[in-house]
Amino acid sequence: MSVEKVATAQTIAVPVAEEIGEVWLAPKPTSLWRDAWFRLIRNKLAVAGGIVVLLMILVAIFADQLMPFPYDKSSLSHANEAPSATYWLGTDYIGRDLLSRIIFGARVSLLVGLGAQVIIVLIGIPVGAVAGYYGGKLDSYLMRFVDVMYAFPQLLFVILITTMLGASIINIFIALGLTGWVGLARQVRAQVLTLREREYVKASRVSGAGGPYIILRHLIPNTMTVIIVSLTFGIPLAIFTEATLSFLGQGIKPPIPSWGQMVGENQQYLRSYWHMTIFPALALALTMLSFTFFGDGLRDALDPRMNK
Amino acid sequence: MSNGSSPVLEVKNLKTHFFTRTGVVQAVDDVSFSMYEGESLAIVGESGCGKTITALSLMKLIPHPGKIIQGEIHLHSDTGDVDLVKQSDRQMADIRGNKIGMIFQEPMTSLNPVLTIGYQLMEPLKLHLQMTDEQARKQAIELLRRVGIPAAAERLNDYPHQFSGGMRQRVMIAMAIACSPLILIADEPTTALDVTIQAQILELIRKMNQDLGVGVMLITHDLGVVAELCQRVIVMYAGQIIEEAPIEEIFNNPKHHYTIGLLRSMPKLGPHVKERLVPMKGLPPDLLNPPKGCRFQPRCPARQAKCAETPPLMPMGPRHRAACWFPEEHGA
Amino acid sequence: MSTNGTADGTLLAVKNLKKHFKIGGGLFKNRAGQVLKAVDGVTFDIKRGETFGLVGESGCGKTTLGQTIVRLYEPTSGQIIFDGTDISELREEKLRPLRRGMQMIFQDPGSSLDPRMTVGDIIGEPLDVFRVGSKDEQKQRIEELLRIVGLNAYFVNRYPHEFSGGQRQRIGIARSLALNPKLIVCDEAVSALDVSIQAQVLNLLNDLQEQFGLTYLFVAHNLAVVAHVSDRIGVMYLGKMVELGSTPQIYDHPLHPYTKALLSAIPIPQVGVKKKVERIILTGDVPSPINPPSGCPFHPRCPIATQRCSVDPPLFEQKESGHWAACHYAS
Numbered sequence: 024m025s026v027e028k029v030a031t032a033q034t035i036a037v038p039v040a041e042e043i044g045e046v047w048l049a050p051k052p053t054s055l056w057r058d059a060w061f062r063l064i065r066n067k068l069a070v071a072g073g074i075v076v077l078l079m080i081l082v083a084i085f086a087d088q089l090m091p092f093p094y095d096k097s098s099l100s101h102a103n104e105a106p107s108a109t110y111w112l113g114t115d116y117i118g119r120d121l122l123s124r125i126i127f128g129a130r131v132s133l134l135v136g137l138g139a140q141v142i143i144v145l146i147g148i149p150v151g152a153v154a155g156y157y158g159g160k161l162d163s164y165l166m167r168f169v170d171v172m173y174a175f176p177q178l179l180f181v182i183l184i185t186t187m188l189g190a191s192i193i194n195i196f197i198a199l200g201l202t203g204w205v206g207l208a209r210q211v212r213a214q215v216l217t218l219r220e221r222e223y224v225k226a227s228r229v230s231g232a233g234g235p236y237i238i239l240r241h242l243i244p245n246t247m248t249v250i251i252v253s254l255t256f257g258i259p260l261a262i263f264t265e266a267t268l269s270f271l272g273q274g275i276k277p278p279i280p281s282w283g284q285m286v287g288e289n290q291q292y293l294r295s296y297w298h299m300t301i302f303p304a305l306a307l308a309l310t311m312l313s314f315t316f317f318g319d320g321l322r323d324a325l326d327p328r329m330n331k
Numbered sequence: 332m333s334n335g336s337s338p339v340l341e342v343k344n345l346k347t348h349f350f351t352r353t354g355v356v357q358a359v360d361d362v363s364f365s366m367y368e369g370e371s372l373a374i375v376g377e378s379g380c381g382k383t384i385t386a387l388s389l390m391k392l393i394p395h396p397g398k399i400i401q402g403e404i405h406l407h408s409d410t411g412d413v414d415l416v417k418q419s420d421r422q423m424a425d426i427r428g429n430k431i432g433m434i435f436q437e438p439m440t441s442l443n444p445v446l447t448i449g450y451q452l453m454e455p456l457k458l459h460l461q462m463t464d465e466q467a468r469k470q471a472i473e474l475l476r477r478v479g480i481p482a483a484a485e486r487l488n489d490y491p492h493q494f495s496g497g498m499r500q501r502v503m504i505a506m507a508i509a510c511s512p513l514i515l516i517a518d519e520p521t522t523a524l525d526v527t528i529q530a531q532i533l534e535l536i537r538k539m540n541q542d543l544g545v546g547v548m549l550i551t552h553d554l555g556v557v558a559e560l561c562q563r564v565i566v567m568y569a570g571q572i573i574e575e576a577p578i579e580e581i582f583n584n585p586k587h588h589y590t591i592g593l594l595r596s597m598p599k600l601g602p603h604v605k606e607r608l609v610p611m612k613g614l615p616p617d618l619l620n621p622p623k624g625c626r627f628q629p630r631c632p633a634r635q636a637k638c639a640e641t642p643p644l645m646p647m648g649p650r651h652r653a654a655c656w657f658p659e660e661h662g663a
Numbered sequence: 664m665s666t667n668g669t670a671d672g673t674l675l676a677v678k679n680l681k682k683h684f685k686i687g688g689g690l691f692k693n694r695a696g697q698v699l700k701a702v703d704g705v706t707f708d709i710k711r712g713e714t715f716g717l718v719g720e721s722g723c724g725k726t727t728l729g730q731t732i733v734r735l736y737e738p739t740s741g742q743i744i745f746d747g748t749d750i751s752e753l754r755e756e757k758l759r760p761l762r763r764g765m766q767m768i769f770q771d772p773g774s775s776l777d778p779r780m781t782v783g784d785i786i787g788e789p790l791d792v793f794r795v796g797s798k799d800e801q802k803q804r805i806e807e808l809l810r811i812v813g814l815n816a817y818f819v820n821r822y823p824h825e826f827s828g829g830q831r832q833r834i835g836i837a838r839s840l841a842l843n844p845k846l847i848v849c850d851e852a853v854s855a856l857d858v859s860i861q862a863q864v865l866n867l868l869n870d871l872q873e874q875f876g877l878t879y880l881f882v883a884h885n886l887a888v889v890a891h892v893s894d895r896i897g898v899m900y901l902g903k904m905v906e907l908g909s910t911p912q913i914y915d916h917p918l919h920p921y922t923k924a925l926l927s928a929i930p931i932p933q934v935g936v937k938k939k940v941e942r943i944i945l946t947g948d949v950p951s952p953i954n955p956p957s958g959c960p961f962h963p964r965c966p967i968a969t970q971r972c973s974v975d976p977p978l979f980e981q982k983e984s985g986h987w988a989a990c991h992y993a994s
Contacts, residue, residue, distance in 0.1 A: 055778070055824070222775035226838065229733050230789040231762040233755065240788075244779045377857040495948040525720035526884070527945045530928035534944060552858060555930030582934040596862035597932055598891030600914065605891060607869070610862030614827055
């Protein structure tokens with residue numbers, strides 16, 4: 024007489040070999056990512072941040088279609104105008120539409136942020152993983168190098184590059200990337216040091232796998248959480264650094280708009296025409312905040328039980 | 332001990348459920364038993380059977396998201412009878428460490444690493460017995476001596492990390508019996524210890540039980556330890572009690588098929604040590620959705636149609652009860 | 664069972680193997696590098712097709728010994744002769760092909776499987792590393808391995824966290840069989856499992872041994888389990904092997920006082936049966952391998968130790984046929 028095994032919403036009936044029993048109610052396949060996704064969705068702040076980030080990305084991609092005016096079209100007769108029906112956010116000191124410039128600024132910020140992260144990832148992950156896995160002298164040398172880079176004043180280095188090679192978007196994000204990979208390298212190394220002692224790594228070695236195989240197949244995939252979170256927080260950091268540079272006049276040069284640049288350019292008019300400074304500053308602040316909320320939520324969702 | 336003397340603890344229809352996102356886990360499901368003065372009782376089962384949650388329910392230390400949803404836990408002491416289920420947190424704080432002591436599997440995590448063990452030992456003495464510093468210190472030294480820690484007076488000022496695993500467990504025992512409790516609950520006290528140290532600790536617990544008359548409730552999965560130490564055994568499976576008997580009965584005349592299966596699964600050191608083990612088929616049930624009727628059915632070699640009806644605990648012999656419609660006739 | 668390699672049927676011979684770890688040290692003079700002698704001169708051999716049990720308490724070095732034999736650690740000195748070849752000093756390139764012959768099953772079902780990989784990928788990893796067969800052939804082999812260990816091939820695309828501890832151990836066993844090894848080191852392979860699941864897995868290991876002619880080195884701290892599976896047993900204490908013999912020899916007449924204490928300390932799950940040995944309760948704690956005692960490492964806790972034992976380390980000698988012990992007063 025067999026016992027009625029009824030599959031429920033959570034389970035699937037799977038015939039199993041004799042030894043285990045007749046039928047095993049196997050839980051429906053759950054992926055770790057799905058669990059994380061549901062945790063993320065429940066975090067309202069993170070969702071809000073995520074939506075704003077998404078909007079910003081869309082704005083950046085479709086900037087050309089969205090801008091009511093070309094960002095460099097100046098109309099001196101309409102200079103310093105407050106927000107109106109034509110110029111929704113007003114104009115700056117030479118009559119350029121603030122809204123269009125802010126929209127295009129989104130693209131600039133995002134390019135810099137993402138571009139820097141690409142370089143950071145390409146340098147930081149291998150350095151951290153190799154140092155963490157092999158240890159010994161290699162680790163010592165790499166970490167001393169990391170310490171030196173860490174001490175480097177990032178801003179000054181980028182200014183140096185932009186002065187010598189010009190302040191294009193590409194130069195800026197390359198410079199930011201070259202000086203910004205250190206944090207990720209350290210985090211990856213720390214994670215790899217922990218993972219290196221896990222039994223599945225030992226199992227892999229006993230199965231004949233060498234260092235590169237283990238790093239690529241086991242260590243880096245299990246470091247994904249750290250990497251994703253670092254990316255998510257790194258983007259706003261890069262954006263803000265670029266904003267600072269541009270504010271100081273060392274970053275993106277006009278007429279290409281950058282939010283930091285706009286704040287810098289227009290701050291002298293703060294008392295009389297506040298809109299020219301406040302709106303780009305708000306855009307920057309909103310972006311930073313959204314990325315931060317989203318990043319926090321992402322880290323919480325990914326972190327706790329990713330490895331059950 | 333358990334022959335007509337009054338029960339010091341009476342658990343009636345205890346239900347502790349965990350309200351998780353995926354459903355309600357019926358960790359402890361309608362458990363009733365009694366414990367008598369000065370006896371040593373074992374609660375035995377494998378992981379997930381509910382034995383630890385039962386002990387934590389007694390101490391009202393159930394982790395989130397668990398809750399006692401039904402039942403009574405009567406503690407009979409010389410200051411009167413109380414139903415622990417109804418006690419508030421403050422009232423329980425008076426009972427824990429005072430009337431009921433508890434030691435856990437991992438002594439390192441139960442001891443505060445930044446406080447000396449002298450401080451931690453004197454804490455319950457000053458709190459529950461209102462001792463002065465001087466009195467507490469004296470008593471603490473005496474307790475350490477009693478649990479077999481050499482150079483007790485000097486070691487009062489040491490920190491937990493300066494003790495070995497076995498020593499720390501001794502300190503835990505000292506703390507747990509400091510106020511001469513009625514019951515000492517020991518949750519897997521020797522599982523994390525080496526076997527030669529385990530022998531020492533079991534000897535110590537036996538001394539506490541026999542010399543000081545402290546009742547011992549031993550929670551474990553190790554039937555060998557049970558045979559060494561306990562007078563009576565309760566076997567739990569999937570949140571329910573499925574057999575209850577004195578020690579000789581459990582080992583020589585088990586009735587429930589799970590108990591029999593458990594005994595047959597263990598390699599026993601002896602001339603027949605290389606005999607093929609007879610493991611039970613299958614896995615313990617999912618407590619989110621346990622089988623209807625007898626929960627051991629899917630794995631039971633003796634199951635029949637009637638097992639779809641939940642069997643109650645039925646008398647099987649002298650002080651021997653089992654929840655089975657078709658218990659084993661002959662001895663193990 | 665074929666007897667290629669060595670004529671006398673020895674698959675693994677370990678000679679005076681030592682594994683020391685340097686710890687501490689650094690800039691502070693009073694903490695000059697101390698040495699942790701995890702394995703301190705162990706000699707034994709394992710015959711083809713047998714199960715050799717290695718037993719001892721924490722700090723005795725049995726896990727380090729098992730892992731050094733499969734070259735997870737580099738031996739400090741001594742020899743490891745596997746199937747006729749001395750692998751103790753081989754460079755990785757020469758060693759790699761030989762790794763196919765010896766595999767390992769680990770203790771913790773929670774961390775012995777990569778949580779990011781599917782079961783199929785985990786089991787197939789050895790095949791992937793050595794590029795054995797085409798993708799299809801590998802797929803077939805993986806399904807076959809799952810069946811061999813009693814799991815449905817359906818589970819190939821699932822993740823470890825969806826399985827119970829016992830099932831994960833089966834997956835680990837399937838992985839270790841992938842390359843048809845000759846020797847499998849079971850490093851506390853059942854210690855983290857519940858009793859009833861443990862029994863299932865022990866039976867499985869037994870069946871596999873018969874089916875595939877495997878040789879096991881079974882490392883565990885539970886003497887009852889070790890005695891159940893092993894033909895011969897080695898008892899370790901503080902990095903040294905103190906006794907070695909067949910299971911009946913060890914159980915019926917242990918020679919070394921530590922073995923006697925160990926046997927007597929095991930709680931027997933039986934009531935009303937006369938105890939075989941009077942319970943010997945050792946005093947003191949299990950010592951640390953950083954500062955081992957002088958002379959015989961066991962002398963501080965030994966019930967029959969004399970003055971000689973604290974100065975003169977006893978040799979590991981054959982006291983009767985196939986039964987070795989390191990004690991001046993072995994009887």
